[in-house]
Amino acid sequence: MASLRDDGPLESFATAMAALYRAWPQMSAEQRRQDLQAAIDGAAGAALKPGWPLRCQVMGPGPGAQLKCDKGNWRLEMDEAFLEGSNAAGDTWLDTVAAIYHEMRHGEQWYLCAQGVLAEKLPLPFGAQPADPAKGVTEADICAAMGLSDVVARHAAQRAAQFPHGLMSATRSWYDSIFGAQSRPKRGLLETIRHGGLAGKHLHRPEEQDAWDLQRRLRKRIKSLLGTALRNPAYAALRGMFGG
Numbered sequence: 001m002a003s004l005r006d007d008g009p010l011e012s013f014a015t016a017m018a019a020l021y022r023a024w025p026q027m028s029a030e031q032r033r034q035d036l037q038a039a040i041d042g043a044a045g046a047a048l049k050p051g052w053p054l055r056c057q058v059m060g061p062g063p064g065a066q067l068k069c070d071k072g073n074w075r076l077e078m079d080e081a082f083l084e085g086s087n088a089a090g091d092t093w094l095d096t097v098a099a100i101y102h103e104m105r106h107g108e109q110w111y112l113c114a115q116g117v118l119a120e121k122l123p124l125p126f127g128a129q130p131a132d133p134a135k136g137v138t139e140a141d142i143c144a145a146m147g148l149s150d151v152v153a154r155h156a157a158q159r160a161a162q163f164p165h166g167l168m169s170a171t172r173s174w175y176d177s178i179f180g181a182q183s184r185p186k187r188g189l190l191e192t193i194r195h196g197g198l199a200g201k202h203l204h205r206p207e208e209q210d211a212w213d214l215q216r217r218l219r220k221r222i223k224s225l226l227g228t229a230l231r232n233p234a235y236a237a238l239r240g241m242f243g244g
């Protein structure tokens, strides 16, 4: 079964971002949002995961507060200031769009944990038991114990038999970190963890290492697709200074 780590979804997102970068200066904020949403849905579809609605809003100041994956409502939240801004400092723009994929991956990690539970390869977290032991683990149990939306729980339940065995070991390490003995048993806290720069204290966690690895891979790929079209920040500053 496909995942966001595969070349298909990654290449689809990278290609869309390279095109978006080139067109960005001529686009309205709403057009930019629509193109980002289409790229997110394209990669999610290629990875056989439910798409993430992108909600753009004013978000608080502080490192890493510009973007997050809200797993309970299954959506990505982004500071709308990004859509209003220029992409003149190309590297900063690249960091932000690559971070979108990082957040999508966190959603996918949760999805795979839920799918693993539904496939009876992992237990319900925090000692929870199925509401009806005769039926086994249901979508409703997943919503209650893991805090995932019913739409996502249903999507995973319908595909429980397709749980990717090649991802069992990685999924188990994320599960242990997010829901197992290494976790904090309050989902609310987990959901509000926001990812800042490399100094974040959660980076040693396996789900972070995995998401950062993917983010770096994607960033490198977009950069390579853009080549010299990527604007040099120093050059952009000079152009601004001389009205270019």
Ligand SMILES: [Zn+2]
Residues within 6 Å of the ligand: 102, 106, 195, 207, 208, 211
């Ligand atoms: Zn992260």
